Amino acid sequence: MDKIQLKALAKINLGLDVLRRREDGYHEVKMIMQTIGLHDDLEIRKTKTPGIQVKTNLYYLPTNENNLVYKAAKLLMDEFQIQDGVSIQLKKRIPVAAGMAGGSSDGAAVLWGINQMYGLGLSMQALMERGVRLGADVPYCIQRGTALAEGIGEKLSVLPPMPKCTILIAKPGISVSTKFVYENLHANDLKPEQHPDVDSMIEAMRQKDLGLLCSRMGNVLETVTIPAYPVINEIKRTMMDNGAIGSMMSGSGPTVFGIFDSPAAAKQAVKAVRAAKLAKQICLTTPYNVKR
Known part of the structure; x- marks a missing residue:
């Protein structure tokens, strides 16, 4: 497989409670997360030139290691010593910095895509364990659907699906x-x-x-x-x-x-x-x- 096209789906919080601020500065939360149909589009291609190239339709987004898309690709490529290069085209539709996990979902999609393209054989759980290194919302964005998020957002429990609306x-x-x-x-x-x-x-x-x-x-x-x-x-x-x-x-x-x-x-x-x-x-x- 030389290329893969993916949809990175946005989320909303149907309920968001903050239980307390911990001594380490993190906040303990209790949230209901819901994936919605609004999405970004990603295309990942193998390239003969080593390294990671990121292109996006928004001029103000970083295309280096400050972008979760880049970080997600690097995480798996370093771990599995992938010598190929990859080119990632990102078309943003999810509002940026808007409480909808757009960046986290993009990173989650890249983890899933690299896993598929290179046949790494990682389970969803294994991807989620790696995703939490990128951000607390990334494991949820891999799992998707309706979920209760606890801890700092990384402890997930599947909930019944949201009614149609x-x-x-x-x-x-x-x-x-x-x-x-x-x-x-x-x-x-x-x-x-x-x-x-x-x-x-x-x-x-x-x-x-x-x-x-x-x-x-x-x-x-x-x-x-x-x-x-x-x-x-x-x-x-x-x-x-x-x-x-x-x-x-x-x-x-x-x-x-x-x-x-x-x-x-x-x-x-x-x-x-x-x-x-x-x-x-x-x-x-x-x-x-x-x-x-």
Whole structure:
């Protein structure tokens, strides 16, 4: 196999709780992660020239060892002493630095692709164990689907799939630093009512009750981001006013998603968000559920 084409899928957080800040500075989390259909495209080719070449459609993305795509390829090529070179073409569609694990998903796709191209024989679990060296979200992006993430995000448990729905993604024209959000969270001082009830969300998924799931959604990081970036709340309100049965910020933001049980309502909400000029990137998608 001399080339392989891959889709790197985005994720949203249906629930995101931070339990505490540990003494080592990391935060213990309890999150429900959901893969969605929005994706980046990657093509990996073998080259006769040694080394790793990365090309992308976004001029501002690094194409060296500062890109997870490069790091993922290097990790496996070094371990298995692969002498060939590889050329990786990355077409970004997932909003960058937006709480949707775009970079992590790209890295996960490259691990999977190199494993396939060179017949390394690594299992999904073996890839996930290597992926955590690249970032806490990478193992999940290899596994995909609906999952409970605990610890610092690396402990994963498969959950029942998300019920069918339409998902509206809207990223405002701002960037939010994950470091800023976590530094200003003060996790150990949160009140009980500020923590989302992740366990009741899991029960709603077991019951396949989309309405109950949406009524329980919560992201504790909104306590930091919404006061700092009110546009996030404006997008949420616009989605809810136009038929969303739930709306929330994904990850540390600033992307907001809305969940709709009516595709027609979702299309109307797209028009409303566009008319209000609240977002730079807008798209409609659906949950991506893995058949297990």
